[in-house]
Amino acid sequence: MAEPTAGQPAPRPLPPGLDLLWGRRERGKRGPRPGLSAEAIAACAIRLADAEGLDAVLMARVAAELGVTTMALYRYVANKDELLQLMWNASALGAEHLVIEGDGWRSRLRSWAVIQRDMLDRHPWITQMPMAAPPVGPNSLHFVERGLEAMDETGLSDMVKIQVIGLLSSYTLSEARMAADAARAAKAAVAAGEQPGPPQGYEALLRELVDEQTYPRLYRLAWQPEPDSPQSERDQFLFGVDTILDGVQALIDRAAGGY
Amino acid sequence: MAEPTAGQPAPRPLPPGLDLLWGRRERGKRGPRPGLSAEAIAACAIRLADAEGLDAVLMARVAAELGVTTMALYRYVANKDELLQLMWNASALGAEHLVIEGDGWRSRLRSWAVIQRDMLDRHPWITQMPMAAPPVGPNSLHFVERGLEAMDETGLSDMVKIQVIGLLSSYTLSEARMAADAARAAKAAVAAGEQPGPPQGYEALLRELVDEQTYPRLYRLAWQPEPDSPQSERDQFLFGVDTILDGVQALIDRAAGGY
């Protein structure tokens, strides 16, 4: 109800959660010294998630790991969602001092995508997160900034550049998610007692499900493997990235060619 | 423990949940007639999700809506996850008889993506789902088949074609998710009492957070709007799709050019 005094620019309310993410949450000076920090909590949660998956990240579990009670965490984060946001942002730590190497926009953008992919493979739980918003953490934005930087020379408009960044990111995330799911499914199958000869991948599944007359193309895909089929998941990913970059190249050509 | 009789091809075990999705779950003949069906349950859950969001899809809620007790549902679905899978697949209903119009692969593939996007806008809850696996429901596969069909004339290899399908899908899903999140955030803000003048979009947020020296490019993006900036979200999406299609064009050219 307190109307802010008109005159000062008054730091805008800032959506809930973002203040913490940006270290702008005011902390009182009286009382005992805080024994923890949001960063420490996030780091602990990340350790758990890396080791045992996102399901292992329970408020009680994190608290126990840190040697406090569950409710102590709520002095630092408003709710679990906020903790997840912190984890996400923290996983992009180091983007600030990241230097993308390469002698042209194309190779730089490509390695930008690869770096992102590697990060997702290191922290597969990111692919399972709610993802309720576009990236707004400082580290995430740093990473976006690095991506934009890689396109400095292209002469594309800023709008187009973020669009490209978004495109590459979403593809990368999606590929990482599928890989992570496959890995988890394989692990679960082993835990359930089956030992799979071949990993029983997507292709094998299609062979089980798809019949020739209703799904002729998928059927072909499932049954007649390409001659040079043994292409690794990573090769597939790189292929997709390169295709996107071809599209970007076309954008640049069109912009430079003046129509 | 029962070893299947060697000799019959014996329908492979099929991963849990898939049997239901494909209507291959055997149902006994004795006992009372089933008062429900998996399809009816999924349809009811979809009604709820469309109207009130995925959070409204509770087993108890769905059951009440159908006039049965909560546990009755478990005669038809093994758990909530299975229900979500059913919902996902059911949302792609009609893909079987879908005809993609267009006089070339490019326009067909484009409208394929648009159709998918429209479907996601109609059922925004899909973007919030766990998505624990690649699409394996019969309807989802029908839709994939239609996408492959759109590329029949391209001469691309089958491997490349699904890759393109996956690329387009993941971009479409990601864009739809961001749009749905924005819409939900706006609705929540209104519910919280604020009435936003402008929708307080991503750009406005960046203006709040980003300073010039650490994020020079994002800063520029946030502060100096493009002259022709008022491009709708849909235009943005189409732009992204067209960029991807440019990349596909390059693939085709390269394949045809024999190198």
Place this chain on the structure above:
DNA sequence: CGGAATAGTATGTGCCGTACACAGTTAGGT
């Protein structure tokens, strides 16, 4: 030095998925 603000604790509540035991219902074999 007194009081206010803060950190951490202990306990409880509500929600929600789902396990379990049971009552009522139908089909098939004898």
Place this chain on the structure above:
DNA sequence: ACCTAACTGTGTACGGCACATACTATTCCG
């Protein structure tokens, strides 16, 4: 025609987990 096995739906209870509330202990400010 009956008995029984298979099956549907109910009632109840349990367990996990995020989070609320009330309380104690600690530290800074005037």
